[in-house]
Amino acid sequence: MASLITCPHCGVRPKEEFSIRGDAVPVRPAPNAGAEAWYAYVYVRDNPKGRIQEYWHHAAGCRRWLVVERDNVTHEVFSVRDAADVARSGSGEAA
Amino acid sequence: MCEVTLPMTLSFAHRHVLEDHIVGFETRPNPHHLAVVRRPTILCVLAHAGFEGGVKAALHALEGVCVRICGPAEWLVVSHSVGPEALLRLVREIEGVSAFDHSDGRVLMRIAGPNVRSILAKCLAVDLHRDSFAPGASANILIAHVAGNLARIGEDAFEIIVPRSYAGTVFEEVKEMGREFALTAGFSED
Amino acid sequence: MVSHRLAAGGLVNRGNALSFTFDGKTYRGLQGDTLASALLANGELLVGRSFKYHRPRGIVTAGSAEPNALVTVGTGARSEPNTRATVAELYDGLSAASQNRWPSLAFDIGAVNSLLSPFLSAGFYYKTFMWPASFWEKVYEPLIRRAAGLGRLVTEADPDRYEKAWAHCDLLVIGSGPAGLMAALAAGRAGARVILADEGFRLGGSLLSESSAVGGLPAAEFAGQMLAELATLPNVTLMPRTTVFGWYDDMVFGAVEKVQKHVALPTPDLPVERLWRIAAKRAILASGAEERPLVFGGNDRPGVMTAGAARTYLNRYGVAIGQRVAIFTNGGSGYALARDLAASGVEVTALIDARKESGDAVPDGVRLIRGGAVTSTRGTRALKGIIADRSGFEEDLACDALAMSGGWSPVVHLMCQRGAKPVWSDERQAFLAPDVGAAFVAAGSAAGLDRLSACLRDGADKATVLARDLGFAAYEAEIPDVAGDYDPDFAPLWYVPGSKGKAFVDFQNDVTVADLGLSQREAYSHVEMTKRYTTGGMATDQGKLGNVNTIGIVAGMRGVSPAEIGTTTFRPFYTPVSFGAMAGTARGEHSRPVRRSPLHGWAARNGAIFVEAGPWYRSSWFPREGEKTWREAVDREVRTVRASAGLCDVSTLGKIEIFGPGAAEFLNRVYSNAFLKLPVGKARYGLMLREDGIVYDDGTTSRLSENHYVLTTTTAYATEVMAHLEFAAQALWPHLDVRFASSSDQWAQMSLAGPKARIILQRVVEDDLSDAAFPFLSARTVLLKGGLAARLFRISFSGELAYELAVPAGYGEAVADAIMEAGYEEGICAYGVEALNVLRIEKGHVTHNELDGRTTADDVGLGRMMAMQKPDFIGKHLATRFGLTAADRLQMVGLKPVEADAEIKAGAHLLKENAKPSMVNDQGFVSSACYSPTLNSFIALAMLKSGRERYGEKIVVWDALRTSEVLAEVCPPVFVDPDNKNLHV
């Protein structure tokens, strides 16, 4: 993962083409969700050791935001999906 | 009001950004050559949700253009025969399209030669073996540290399109990487 | 010096003699030599000094694990310190120098440390040099630092070129010895894309040092034959001189190719080194095994080396390591050397086998001492003799070389770089490669095999499996016979009991068995602590030679198996990699890509001074003849804009074309202010927040048609804002029908500002620009005279009547020239970002000096731009937190010095009058400051606690860093035209 990412649109690409945002699990709350929900969305991270989902932006490629599901210990990648598809499917869970 | 005698009609000279980089006597092209195309037409074309397939098909149906893939629902449409206004009119007829002229925002170069893949291997990370990047393929890609578009236009020939502001950097870097094969460079005839 | 080169034999080209120098003395070597083999051939045993005790040291290995024979190769800007002579390919004109000695290699003052060694035990420096406290930096540390390091770095810029490249393959074979060659051949014949990489300048690995016959041919010839076939396969790439130094995620390997390290004067058309990133589907580690030194008293004397190295020098380079060679072994390796030496006619003084019995064949005439050991050595700068001990009976044997073999350790480094630990094998008495999955496997002696025949078969077998795995038809390789194969099997001997004198485990760092003992007594018992405390394994060889001995010895001291001790962590790099190769072309002016504005040429012609701004070079000011300082130029430019007109390049602003029926809603959500009702043909200033309620960026967005907007960003945040918008559109609101792309490069954009701007622009633009026809905040496409279409925006950063004109980039210079010509009589000038900055400070406009990632909209007086009635926008929900709305937040104000000629600088802090400087008393800081030629005074924008309540207050502008204190009056941040009259003329 740290070397190559298989972009669902562009194929295998080096890390240099991407920029990384962080945890892709938190979902932006509804506008009226309340202070606690907004605080949690912006600041609190589950940060587990193991399988995680993370936003990667294919900045030097298709310029799509991707959700990379990967292991942050072994660096194995399980899936790379377009973030819009993930968002449309309504949750961070695999569609 | 002051009176300034300015002609009623002005004519503005167009200048290629690589004029500063390709100066003096142009060497005869070697087997490895980098050709800069002076004024290609390049449109940025976006398909709106639900129209991706239709737009793609319609773009490919246009005559006198090459379609370069940028990403899902985004293309560069390149033409060496149709001007930007005319091409834009054609493209905008396609349902579900948004497009704008990017001819001045991009610089198009062609690089060819028997060892062209060895030169490009020093400029980009993608495997250019024909099994994974066959003639006809195109993609947005990091080229010489700059986000550009690469297309394979022949067995040993590629087209590089990069943002105008970065073109000098890319041009110099590709030339540098071509020194091993005595790469020459100049404006192309077309 | 006696020549140690044998009359015949070896793979050196006796017809091609090469001249080189070492410490100023000229020598001759042969093509095919390493620097080490050439020095040995010339009888030079002493090649270096150790780190701590400055002990005289000789060549110990024939490969990349060499700890002693480090020299500086090259001169001037091409000097390369710490080059291992054992892998440095000899070339005509090579110039080498020894290191870490003064005044000379033979006589080194530092060697006195050896006498002091009882006081310099492991970690001694942690226990002293503490008193008095101030002495560490002044006295002790300078002394220690003077002793530090090995070679000297030349600080001149490197004159040579470096490159980086990517390679892709189905199978990467690392190492071209018997296993690697067979692997490459098997996979290559099967049709896979194979890369065979080897650090050596001649492919063949250990086959080049082998005296056995393979497939009926001398081993080296056999290797040549296989390489010849590999060279004919188009799907196989041979990469000699290429060290694979790292194994990274996703089967990407880092490798460095020495392209021109074997020439005196490199051609500039090729790099001297090339960094490869090799993306491999599968890989085979065929890196062989490293012979372990034996640990006994005086095992570091010049003339003592590993048996395998001695054999390489003999068989590959035709060099005998001595005239009378003793051998000390615990396995078959010493016997193989004895046989080869005897066959070459070199005298073997004695073959001392630590084992009581073995089945290895002893050559005729060689004296075998079974169950013996070397307990100490004689000689100072060269070995003179050894003391051999058998059952307490000591014998002094005269010899000038001692070959030692402590057994073999597979070279598993690369496989352990990603977290897996090597696995101890009691049977092999070695750490073996861990199982790291099917994609990367070890073969041959790297996999713990010993016999040559087994290694050949293993390489072919493993490659066949991997190729089949990738879908290539299986290819059954024929495995050649080996004649004269030997068994290097050995019995463990970690340390020779009864040793006299220092017994080294880490040669370069001078770590002895006694040091290991001390570390255990002092509770630095975990192997990582042992390493860190003793520095064993931390030298340039990273413990390749000594670590397994360290582990074995510590295990012995603790009475446990080496398995329980374990290894220290293997990390890149397998061998040290030059900074030059890692940097490639990214150095000096080329360290980052350059972006050039389409108006760069225009600005240059107008005399611009350019300044780096991120990737850009922006025109900063335009000095004219007679102007002595930048300030004079900037003051004139500002005055001209305020009085007449100026033209400024603003092409570097980010520009994004936004399309679609969802665009309005999208903009309404990414901006804090309202955007739903922006009319077509109008521009609006927008403020973008981060989700935490802090201001992110600002700019204008214009509606060009119903479903088409163009959004501008600041120059600095163009990239980030684009990514931010893409995130919002793709990950947050994918259902909005909005599409956008950057058009930053399409447009040359220039700002024409000043009371005469309209008159001048009208001369170039066809459309009516009267205030009625084109009022403030108009934004639309216009035609220039002659028919060129352009985008025109009536917006102002300076506070004057101003327009931003955007034309296709290729026309930028011509249009700018035309405007300058049109404004000639009005005295138009080109102005740069410095003047622009003064103009905006005078007008109280913010930049990222104020928007520093900690400010809210309200902090900078833009609270009205928080359209809280909108249901949602990015940043809305956390903007109301207590800390972001507290009354004592820093708020933007203006500052005017009480004495007009007093200078205020950005970065100064603010204090109440007569207040003591302290963080608690800190009232804020100056965010932007300039000399205002309009007000004839320095002015500043500042962030001040509760600032807007404090207009009129006198405050101290405290700049202790530049020893200045200025009294200033707090005022509103808009210094010119507070009622915006100029904008609407």
Place this chain on the structure above:
Amino acid sequence: MALVLCIAYAKVRRLFQDTRMRYSAFEIIKQAFSGNRHWKPAWREPQPKPHYDVIIVGGGGHGLSTAYYLAKEFGISNVAVLEKGYLGSGNVGRNTTIIRSNYLLEGNEPFYEFSMRLWEGLEQDFNYNAMVSQRGIVNLFHSDGQRDAYARRGNAMKMHGVDAELLDRDGVRKMMPYLNFDHARFPILGGLYQKRAGTARHDAVAWGYARGADSRGVDLIQQCEVTGIRRDETGRVLGVETSKGFIGCSKLALATAGHTSVTGKMAGLDLPIETHVLQAFVSEGLKPVIHNVITYGAGHFYISQSDKGGLVFGADIDYYSSYAQRGNLATVEHTIEEGVSLIPGLSRARVLRAWGGVMDMSMDGSPIIDRTPIDNLYLNCGWCYGGFKATPASGFCFAHLIAKDEPHYTARLLRLDRFQRGFVVDEGGKGPQPNLH
């Protein structure tokens, strides 16, 4: 019975203090004459007791310094430090050894300056030479905007009474003539100089604190991994489950930066932290050439030269979440590109080793030293890149918090609830994206 135990304990404690071997030049000479055979263990290797007043999870720099100051400054020595690996195996053994107190914000500067003061007396205090070397740091700037930002920072330092100087280009050149002055992509305009900053021998810091804590009665328990936190029905912590069994405590303190989310989760804490890997590098040993610490302002690169001669340097994190102590090649290349751009002469030097440390990247780039919603659970985390230099103050302030249940003055703004309340300490102004800090 309790009284007897107390007396016995006091005796044992005195015994440790009495028999503590003092390190000195004299001792080295004395030991040398007996073949260095009589050096005593630097610390005991005790078995855990059933219960401690305080358990500190994490035997890295911060955990060990906390234990040391608890015992030395606050009289609490019935303390255990539980370390899953070996002492100092956390980021204290895996960093670029820089110490400095050149911060901008009120939440940071007094705290790091407190740390600097502790560094300055540290070796005499704990009788171990950690080679604290105040060789100075220069933060180079390459644009007017950057100069203004550094001036603002330098003035903030001076406000707090900390030494700071603004060097111009010539000043920098005089001090470091080998920098790229003539062919730089981003010319050097000057630098912010803090003379009192420098480096320390990182492992020795851990060892010095360990030895000092041990000699004051703290049990340092290695190879003891905490696997769970046992709490009663009210939520109070009772103790920890470990690979060596259950160990009870009255107060539990987490000093597990890099893994705080994992240990915190054992007590149900959700934290504003993401874990990332930062690589660091060392070159082959070279004769001294770089005499101070340098940071490159046009990129993110920092370098110094160790007393052994190795150039120690680093740059950015790898940017993706990682608990693996290793990094990727692209970051290595990027780092070295920055290095050669700044110091052209590095081109012919060789990089010897790369390593990776996993770090708590907090949401504002600043650490957290605070109580938690759980009564007797204390938190020390979020150190981002900056943990090493904070080691003394972090331990001192954490010990203060544990002992007195109130924050030390210099750490009062490093609170856990600052994100909720909107009082972030965002030194870089990067906002709530942890990998940008």
